[in-house]
Amino acid sequence: MKDVAKLANVSESTVSRVINSNIPVDAETRRRVETAVQKLDYKPNLMAKGLRIKRSHLIGLVVPEIVHHTFASFIQYLEEAAVARGYNLIVGNHRDDPSLEESFIDMLVRRNVDGIIFSRVSDKSRIMKFIDKARVPVVVIDRAAEHEELASVVLDNHRAGQIAGDHLGSLGHRAIGCVTGPLRIPLSRERLAGFRDALSRFGASLPDDAVFEGDFKFESGMRGAEAILRGHPEITAIWAQNDLMAVGVLKHLLEIGREVPAGMSLVGMDDITLARMITPALTTVTQPFEQICEKAVEMLLAMKEGDQSSPGRIILEPGLVVRDSTSAPFPSA
Amino acid sequence: MKDVAKLANVSESTVSRVINSNIPVDAETRRRVETAVQKLDYKPNLMAKGLRIKRSHLIGLVVPEIVHHTFASFIQYLEEAAVARGYNLIVGNHRDDPSLEESFIDMLVRRNVDGIIFSRVSDKSRIMKFIDKARVPVVVIDRAAEHEELASVVLDNHRAGQIAGDHLGSLGHRAIGCVTGPLRIPLSRERLAGFRDALSRFGASLPDDAVFEGDFKFESGMRGAEAILRGHPEITAIWAQNDLMAVGVLKHLLEIGREVPAGMSLVGMDDITLARMITPALTTVTQPFEQICEKAVEMLLAMKEGDQSSPGRIILEPGLVVRDSTSAPFPSA
DNA sequence: TTGTAAGCGTTATCAT
DNA sequence: ATGATAACGCTTACAA
Numbered sequence: 161m162k163d164v165a166k167l168a169n170v171s172e173s174t175v176s177r178v179i180n181s182n183i184p185v186d187a188e189t190r191r192r193v194e195t196a197v198q199k200l201d202y203k204p205n206l207m208a209k210g211l212r213i214k215r216s217h218l219i220g221l222v223v224p225e226i227v228h229h230t231f232a233s234f235i236q237y238l239e240e241a242a243v244a245r246g247y248n249l250i251v252g253n254h255r256d257d258p259s260l261e262e263s264f265i266d267m268l269v270r271r272n273v274d275g276i277i278f279s280r281v282s283d284k285s286r287i288m289k290f291i292d293k294a295r296v297p298v299v300v301i302d303r304a305a306e307h308e309e310l311a312s313v314v315l316d317n318h319r320a321g322q323i324a325g326d327h328l329g330s331l332g333h334r335a336i337g338c339v340t341g342p343l344r345i346p347l348s349r350e351r352l353a354g355f356r357d358a359l360s361r362f363g364a365s366l367p368d369d370a371v372f373e374g375d376f377k378f379e380s381g382m383r384g385a386e387a388i389l390r391g392h393p394e395i396t397a398i399w400a401q402n403d404l405m406a407v408g409v410l411k412h413l414l415e416i417g418r419e420v421p422a423g424m425s426l427v428g429m430d431d432i433t434l435a436r437m438i439t440p441a442l443t444t445v446t447q448p449f450e451q452i453c454e455k456a457v458e459m460l461l462a463m464k465e466g467d468q469s470s471p472g473r474i475i476l477e478p479g480l481v482v483r484d485s486t487s488a489p490f491p492s493a
Numbered sequence: 494m495k496d497v498a499k500l501a502n503v504s505e506s507t508v509s510r511v512i513n514s515n516i517p518v519d520a521e522t523r524r525r526v527e528t529a530v531q532k533l534d535y536k537p538n539l540m541a542k543g544l545r546i547k548r549s550h551l552i553g554l555v556v557p558e559i560v561h562h563t564f565a566s567f568i569q570y571l572e573e574a575a576v577a578r579g580y581n582l583i584v585g586n587h588r589d590d591p592s593l594e595e596s597f598i599d600m601l602v603r604r605n606v607d608g609i610i611f612s613r614v615s616d617k618s619r620i621m622k623f624i625d626k627a628r629v630p631v632v633v634i635d636r637a638a639e640h641e642e643l644a645s646v647v648l649d650n651h652r653a654g655q656i657a658g659d660h661l662g663s664l665g666h667r668a669i670g671c672v673t674g675p676l677r678i679p680l681s682r683e684r685l686a687g688f689r690d691a692l693s694r695f696g697a698s699l700p701d702d703a704v705f706e707g708d709f710k711f712e713s714g715m716r717g718a719e720a721i722l723r724g725h726p727e728i729t730a731i732w733a734q735n736d737l738m739a740v741g742v743l744k745h746l747l748e749i750g751r752e753v754p755a756g757m758s759l760v761g762m763d764d765i766t767l768a769r770m771i772t773p774a775l776t777t778v779t780q781p782f783e784q785i786c787e788k789a790v791e792m793l794l795a796m797k798e799g800d801q802s803s804p805g806r807i808i809l810e811p812g813l814v815v816r817d818s819t820s821a822p823f824p825s826a
Numbered sequence: 827t828t829g830t831a832a833g834c835g836t837t838a839t840c841a842t
Numbered sequence: 843a844t845g846a847t848a849a850c851g852c853t854t855a856c857a858a
Contacts, residue, residue: 208835226569236559270539414772439747541851
C-alpha cells in the first residue's frame with residue numbers, strides 16, 4: 161500500500177479512499193491510484209483491514225459431519241450465499257464430540273467471525289455459554305432449537321409430516337409405518353405429529369410399534385424396516401424422516417426380497433442427490449435448501465448490523481416430489 | 494489483553510509470553526496471568542496476531558462442487574487434518590466457472606492464507622498466474638496435474654486400473670467394458686491404461702467402443718451402460734472409474750431388467766458411503782482419502798516452512814473392497 | 827525474568 | 843479533496 165501511494169504520488173489514506181470508493185476522490189487522482197494498483201498488483205491485506213474495522217467478513221459454520229449428504233448441501237449453498245455477499249466460510253465438523261465443538265467455536269470467536277451458523281446443534285453442547293459472552297450473532301438451521309433464544313431458519317416440520325401422510329393416505333394406504341429421527345429432537349417429534357395428523361384424517365393406522373426411532377443414518381433405516389415388518393407384516397407403506405434412512409429401509413426390503421413399490425411404498429425426506437440415483441427412484445418430501453441458506457446468512461448479517469427488528473425465527477415450507485417408490489397398495493401385499 | 498495485563502500486574506508482553514509459552518516466564522507470574530486470563534475470559538485476537546506474525550493459520554480449499562461425494566470426503570478429512578495442526582479451512586466451490594475460481598483464490602490471497610489446496614484444478618483456470626505472484630504454497634490433490642510444476646498428492650491411478658482389471662480378470666471375465674472420466678484428464682487415461690494392462694494379461698478383451706467417456710457424474714454412468722450394451726451385448730463386466738458413475742451404470746442395468754452380478758459384474762472406484770448403501774453393495778477400488786488429506790496438509794505446511802526438500806509429488810496406493818456387485822460370469826449371461 | 831516501544835497493514839479523525 | 847497521525851490487538855527486539 162505504501163508502494164502504491166508512492167507510485168501514485170499520494171498518501172496512503174488516499175489509496176484507501178480509492179479502494180473503498182466511499183469518500184469523494186478527485187477523478188484524476190483516482191485514475192493515478194488505480195493504475196498504480198494495477199501495475200503493482202496490489203492486494204489489500206484483509207487481516208489488517210479486519211483488525212481495523214472489526215469485521216472479518218468471515219462466517220463460521222458448524223456441522224456434525226461434512227460427509228453427510230444433508231450437511232454437504234447446506235455447506236454448498238451457504239458458501240454460495242456467503243460469497244455472494246462478500247463473505248467467506250470457515251467450516252468445522254465435530255463428529256458429535258462436544259469438546260471438539262467447543263474448541264472450534266472458541267477458534268471462531270478468536271478469529272472474530274462476523275457470525276456463526278449451526279447446522280444441527282448437538283444436544284449436550286453448552287454453546288450458549290460461548291455465544292453469550294462473545295456477542296457474536298448466531299443462527300441455527302435445520303434443527304429447531306430447544307434453545308428458543310437462538311435465531312433460526314427452519315422447515316415447517318409438522319407440515320412435512322402432513323405432506324408425507326397425505327401422499328400415502330391419498331394413494332390408499334391404511335396400515336403404515338414410520339422411521340423417525342431421534343425423538344429427543346423436537347424436529348423428529350413434529351414431523352411425526354404432522355404425519356399422524358394427516359393419516360388420521362384418512363382413517364389410516366400408525367401403530368405405536370410401527371414407529372421406529374432411528375438416528376438419521378443409513379443403518380438405522382435398515383434396522384427400522386426390519387423391526388417394523390417383524391411386528392407389523394400387514395403394513396404397506398413406510399415414511400422415513402430422511403432420505404438416508406429411506407435408503408436403508410429400501411436396502412432391507414430388497415434383501416428380504418420385498419419389492420418397492422409393489423410390496424411396499426416408501427417415502428423419504430430431503431431430496432438429496434442420492435434419491436434420484438437409487439432404484440426405484442425415491443419419492444420424497446423436499447426441503448428448500450437453497451432458500452434456507454440464503455435466509456440464514458441474510459439473517460445473520462442483519463443481526464450483525466444490529467437489526468433488532470429481524471424476526472427470531474423464519475419458517476419455510478416443504479414440498480413433495482413423487483418418483484417411483486410409491487404407488488397404491490397392491491392387493492397381493 | 495490490556496485488561497489482563499493490568500489485572501495480573503504485568504506488561505502486555507508478559508501476557509503474550511505466557512500465552513505463547515515459548516519464552517521462560519516466572520512460575521508465579523505465569524500463574525497470576527493465567528488466572529487473570531480465566532477471570533476475564535480473554536481470547537487472543539487471531540487477526541491481530543496473524544497480522545503481526547504474518548501467518549493466518551488458515552488454509553484455503555478450492556473444489557468444483559461441495560455436494561459431490563468425493564469432494565465432501567476430501568473436505569471432511571482435510572478439515573480434520575487442518576484442525577489437528579491448529580489450522581482452519583476456508584472452503585470455496587466454483588462450479589467449474591473459472592472466473593468464480595479466480596475471484597475465490599484472489600480472496601484467499603488477500604486473506605493471507607498459509608496455503609491453498611486444490612481438489613481437481615479446472616482445466617481452463619489460469620491459477621498459475623495467481624500462485625506465482627502471491628508466493629503462497631499450493632498443493633493439488635486428486636487430480637494429477639498437467640501442471641507438473643505444482644506439488645501434489647495423488648493416487649497411483651495406473652495401479653487402480655490394474656486392481657480393477659485383475660479382480661475382473663481373475664473372476665473369469667473376458668469381455669469387458671469401461672466407463673471412464675473425461676479423457677483429457679490424465680488420471681482417466683492412466684486408470685484406463687492400467688485397466689488395459691491387467692486385462693491383457695488375462696487375454697480379456699476391452700473393445701474400443703466398449704470404452705465410454707463419461708464425466709464422473711451419475712448420468713454419464715447411465716448413458717455409458719446404455720452405449721456399451723448396445724454395441725457389445727456379450728460383455729459380462731464393467732468398470733466405472735468412480736462410484737457415482739457405477740451407480741449410474743447400475744441404475745440403467747436395473748431399468749432394463751439386467752441383474753447384478755448375475756447378468757453383469759460391476760466395479761466402481763472411490764468407496765464413497767453410497768457404495769455400501771445400494772443393492773447390490775458395490776465392489777470398488779478404494780482411495781485412501783484420509784491419508785491423502787493428511788499428506789496434503791503436511792506437505793503444504795512443510796512448504797510454508799520453506800522446506801525445499803519436500804518431495805514435489807506424493808503417490809499413494811489404491812486398494813480393493815469386494816462386495817456384492819461382482820461374481821464369476823454366469824453361463825447364461 | 828520482565829518492561830518499553832516499534833511495527834504488522836489498514837482505516838478514521840482531524841487538519842489543511 | 844488530500845495528508846498526517848493515531849489506533850486496531852498483537853509480537854518482538856532491545857534494554858533493564
